[in-house]
Amino acid sequence: METDLAEFEVKSPQDRTIMHVLYGLHTLAWFSGGVFAVIAVIINYVRRADESDAFYVMHHNYMISTFWWTLLWLVVLSPLWLLFVLPGFIAYGIVWLWYLYRCVRGWMRFNSQQPV
Template structure:
């Protein structure tokens, strides 16, 4: 019976720094037109694939889900921009606040070594 040593590999300061960077990219995504979020999403998928630590897997999944739910709501609400500019702006503002809340909440929980 073989033992996978990666299961017992402790997390390094670099691993934590990458997670903080990813949360930072997601948090600042609105100021880059979403480019930072796409970059962070790609890294989330790549890092999650090789991850064995439940805390890190949970936070990667949390950031990925936040991104996709946000994109879904932006697409669903986009007709409001075509019909009525003011309701579209309010709807997008609410989505932006929800996204920001999710990023900050997840980041704080990760900093406290807690699952989302």
């Protein structure tokens, strides 16, 4: 399904900067113990509620769903840490790589003005 970007309103450079900051916070979340991700997802919810541009709403939804799926997988995989450190480390490493992939992919698509 192709999205017609001509129907979207023109956004200000500030709106684009905020989206870049949100993608950056999500991408760097692992280095803050998840604090950046929590801050970013709260801002995603607030900004999405006032957003009229479907393209921006789509990217907010993408970041929000990435956050919640990552949190779900971290909780589901947390018992692996009880077995031994290595299985938990490997599982969390895979989740981290998936999260990083989603953040970078979404950020690149946003920067190219493409839907996710």
